Amino acid sequence: MATAKPSKKYHASCHCQLVRYSVTLSPTLDDLDSWVVECNCSICARNGYLNVYVQNDCIEFETVGLESELVEKYTFGKHRVQHYFCSRCGxxxxxxxxxxxxxxxxxxxxxxxxxxxxxxxxxRRQVDGRSL
Structure with a gap:
């Protein structure tokens, strides 16, 4: 029987602290089986994204949520993905x-x-999003 990987709650926020949230990850970021995605598409490369993919129910918003007018939304290209930015600090x-x-x-x-x-x-896991 395989044992479950430990989990850890991470606290996150934008630079100005307007948008604060926490996320529970398993495996944790320091686990040898854990990695973040570094995509080369235009928006990820320009903004320096290092992404982890998480089920929505693992995220808890502590202040404003994504539907708030204080969070900006942006799509581009094929409009398959919506990006979220803090409206105050960007x-x-x-x-x-x-x-x-x-x-x-x-x-x-x-x-x-x-x-x-x-x-x-x-x-880091390199992903060729530029070619998608």
């Missing part, structure tokens, strides 16, 4: 699919928003 928070059946029920969280995480130590 931090790149996360993204989610708008297309049914394409990463449904999952958000791509930018680990750079997580508190007390040294992104230099994270294992």
């Amino acid at each position: 931090s790149s928070l996360m993204a989610e699919s708008l297309e049914p059946g394409f990463y449904e029920g999952v958000k791509a969280l930018n680990v750079r928003m997580f508190q007390d995480v040294d992104v230099r130590t994270l294992q």
Whole structure:
């Protein structure tokens, strides 16, 4: 019988703290089986996204949620993915699919928003989003 990986709650926010949330990850970011996605598409490369893909029910918003007028939304290209930014400081928070059946029920969280995480130590998986 396989044992379950430990989980950890991470606290995250935009730069100005307007949007604050927490996420529970298993495996944890320091686990050898854990990695973050570094995509080369135009928006991920320009904003420096390092994403983890998380089920929506693992995310708890502590302040304003994504439907607030204080959160800006942006799509481009084929408009399959919606990106979320803080309207006050411009931090790149996360993204989610708008297309049914394409990463449904999952958000791509930018680990750079997580508190007390040294992104230099994270294992990265390169993804060729530019070609999609």
